[in-house]
Amino acid sequence: TRVKTLKNIGVKRIHMRVSGPPHRFPCHYGIDFSTRGELIAAGQSIKQLTQSLNLDTLYYLSLEGLLEATGIDHPDSNFCKACFDGCYPVSFDENLSKYCLGHS
Numbered sequence: 001t002r003v004k005t006l007k008n009i010g011v012k013r014i015h016m017r018v019s020g021p022p023h024r025f026p027c028h029y030g031i032d033f034s035t036r037g038e039l040i041a042a043g044q045s046i047k048q049l050t051q052s053l054n055l056d057t058l059y060y061l062s063l064e065g066l067l068e069a070t071g072i073d074h075p076d077s078n079f080c081k082a083c084f085d086g087c088y089p090v091s092f093d094e095n096l097s098k099y100c101l102g103h104s
Contacts, residue, residue: 025086
């Protein structure tokens with residue numbers, strides 16, 4: 001990994017900043033990841049991720065911060081946030097979603 005490479009060449013501390021919230025839920029609307037198991041942040045806390053990635057610190061932009069950064073009035077109701085919060089705006093058939101991904 002890049003972290004291991006950096007540590008091997010003498011880097012003492014590694015701090016990671018991510019410009020969006022962690023993706024914890026699959027996107028059934030066009031992004032090609034179909035299960036939570038494919039998402040590193042889905043099953044781990046930020047502290048666990050920091051440790052498993054061998055980082056000194058890890059910070060994500062909050063969902064609120066991301067929405068605020070759009071500069072759009074009422075961003076909470078104007079954007080799909082399902083991959084971040086698990087609240088899907090349109091119901092879907094999970095089996096159909098998996099079928100479509102497998103046959104595209």
